[in-house]
Amino acid sequence: MYESFYSLKTKPFALLPDSDFLYAGSTHRAAYSLLEYGLLSQAPFVVLTGDPGMGKTSLLQKLMSEHRGKFSIGLVTNARYDVEHLLPWILLSLGLAKKRLDPVEAYHIFSEFLSQESRQHRRVILIIDEAQSLGAELLEELRLLSNMNDGKQLKLQIILSGQPDLQLLLKRIDMSQFAQRIVADYHLEPLTDVDTANVISHRLQVAGGQTGLFTKRACALVHRLTRGNPRLINQVCDIALTYGFAEQKRVITSKIVAQAALDRGRGGILPLAGKEDLVTLANAPEDAAEIETALPAAQAAVSNADTSIMRRERLPGIDYDEALELKKTGRLDEAVEIFERVAKNPAYWLRAYAQIGLCHRAMGNTDGALHAFRTALNDQSASGKEVLDVQYFLARTLEATGQQEEAMLLYRRVAQANSHYRDAAFRARDLGGRPRLKKQGKASADEDVSWIGNLQRLISSHK
Structure with a gap:
C-alpha cells in the first residue's frame, strides 16, 4: 500500500519473524551470544525466555541459518503437553520420519541418527520453540533423551525457547534434575527508548527506505505506547505509515503516530500503554520544528511543483x-x-x-x-x-x-x-x-544479485 510512496522495497514492519530485520540491540546481542556460547561450550541444555513479541523466534532463525552447515538442526514449534510422546515430533523436525511410529522404533531411529552424525563429527541441535507448552512430562522426556550423550563426545544439544511461564516451570522442585543440566539461560528484556528508535531506523534501512522517516518525537511516542516490545513496535509503526500515506505525509510525526494508535486501540485488544494524552496529540496542529529536524528535503518536496526531481535527489x-x-x-x-x-x-x-x-x-x-x-x-x-x-x-x-x-x-x-x-x-x-586453465574473455553479464536489503549483522564476542 505505502511502499512505493515511501520508496520501500518491502514492508519494514511486517509481523512475520524475519532474522534479516533483526536489530542487534544490547539485549538481543547478549541473547544471541549466549546461544552461540551454548553451542561452543557443548551445553546439554540452553534456555531462552521472553515475553511474547520480544524476538525469540527471529533469534532462533538467525542461529539456524548461520550454523546449519555445521550441525544437524531440528526445530519443533507446535508440540503441546497433551501429546503422548515428543519423540515423533522430533523425528519429523529432523526429516527422519513421515508417519506415526511406535515408541521403541522411534527411539531406535533417533539413536541411530545421533550415532551416525557423531561419526561424521556433527552434533544434533534440537530447538523447542514455545517450550512453556510442553509441561513437566514432556520436559522429562527431553531430559531422558539427553542421556543418549554417552562417552566423551556430545551428540545432542537442546535449546528451549519460551515465555516466562517456562521459567516458572523449570523452577519447580520436581524439575530440579532438569534445571541442573541447564548450562546457560537468558531472559529477553524490552527495548530501551534508544533501542526503539534504532530498531525503527534499522528496519526502514533494511527495507530500502530513509532511516529518518519517523521523527524523534514519533519514535519516543512509539516506545511509550509499546514499552519496547518489538512486535507492538511493528504494529504501531505499520499503521502509522498507512496513516501517513493516506494523508500524503513525507514524515511520520508524533501526531500521526497518535492518530494511528488512537484508532487502532479503540477496540481494546492491542495492549498499548500510556494512551492518556493521545486525543490531545492527535488533535493538536503539526509542530513545524518536529518536521524540519527530520527530513528537510522531504518537506520541501511536498510543496515543490517539480516533486519528481526533488525525490530523485533525496x-x-x-x-x-x-x-x-x-x-x-x-x-x-x-x-x-x-x-x-x-x-x-x-x-x-x-x-x-x-x-x-x-x-x-x-x-x-x-x-x-x-x-x-x-x-x-x-x-x-x-x-x-x-x-x-x-x-x-x-x-x-x-x-x-x-x-x-x-x-x-x-x-x-x-x-x-x-x-x-x-x-x-x-x-x-x-x-x-585438478588444475584449471586460465580463462580469458568476458564474464557473463546476465547473472543478477537478489537483494533483500541491509541489516545490522549480529557480532558475537564468542565467534
Whole structure:
C-alpha cells in the first residue's frame, strides 16, 4: 500500500519473524551470544525466555541459518503437553520420519541418527520453540533423551525457547534434575527508548527506505505506547505509515503516530500503554520544528511543483532502479555512473557496488569488477544472503581470470555457509581436485544479485 510512496522495497514492519530485520540491540546481542556460547561450550541444555513479541523466534532463525552447515538442526514449534510422546515430533523436525511410529522404533531411529552424525563429527541441535507448552512430562522426556550423550563426545544439544511461564516451570522442585543440566539461560528484556528508535531506523534501512522517516518525537511516542516490545513496535509503526500515506505525509510525526494508535486501540485488544494524552496529540496542529529536524528535503518536496526531481535527489532507490534499467538495456557506462552516486548512501553500499562489478564484468573490465566486488564486501551491515551473492560473483570473476586458489577458497566459504547455494560446492571441489586453465574473455553479464536489503549483522564476542 505505502511502499512505493515511501520508496520501500518491502514492508519494514511486517509481523512475520524475519532474522534479516533483526536489530542487534544490547539485549538481543547478549541473547544471541549466549546461544552461540551454548553451542561452543557443548551445553546439554540452553534456555531462552521472553515475553511474547520480544524476538525469540527471529533469534532462533538467525542461529539456524548461520550454523546449519555445521550441525544437524531440528526445530519443533507446535508440540503441546497433551501429546503422548515428543519423540515423533522430533523425528519429523529432523526429516527422519513421515508417519506415526511406535515408541521403541522411534527411539531406535533417533539413536541411530545421533550415532551416525557423531561419526561424521556433527552434533544434533534440537530447538523447542514455545517450550512453556510442553509441561513437566514432556520436559522429562527431553531430559531422558539427553542421556543418549554417552562417552566423551556430545551428540545432542537442546535449546528451549519460551515465555516466562517456562521459567516458572523449570523452577519447580520436581524439575530440579532438569534445571541442573541447564548450562546457560537468558531472559529477553524490552527495548530501551534508544533501542526503539534504532530498531525503527534499522528496519526502514533494511527495507530500502530513509532511516529518518519517523521523527524523534514519533519514535519516543512509539516506545511509550509499546514499552519496547518489538512486535507492538511493528504494529504501531505499520499503521502509522498507512496513516501517513493516506494523508500524503513525507514524515511520520508524533501526531500521526497518535492518530494511528488512537484508532487502532479503540477496540481494546492491542495492549498499548500510556494512551492518556493521545486525543490531545492527535488533535493538536503539526509542530513545524518536529518536521524540519527530520527530513528537510522531504518537506520541501511536498510543496515543490517539480516533486519528481526533488525525490530523485533525496531518494537513492529511484536512482538505483533507473541504473538497473540502463544496465538491462546495455548502457553500462551510464549505469556505473549512477550506481557510484547511489553507493554514497550506506543503505545501498553493497548492492550498488555489486552492480558496478557486474557492469564491469559485462564490459570485460575484470580488474574493475574485482575491485567493485571487494569494495561491496566491506559493508558490515549486509545480510548473509547478500554477502553470499557477492562472494560467489567475486569467485566466478577470480576463476575467469585464472586466480584459482582464491576462487576455490571463496567457493568453499560460500558452500560452508549454504551447502545448496548454486554450484559453489561443485566448483570448490572441481578447482581443488585438478588444475584449471586460465580463462580469458568476458564474464557473463546476465547473472543478477537478489537483494533483500541491509541489516545490522549480529557480532558475537564468542565467534
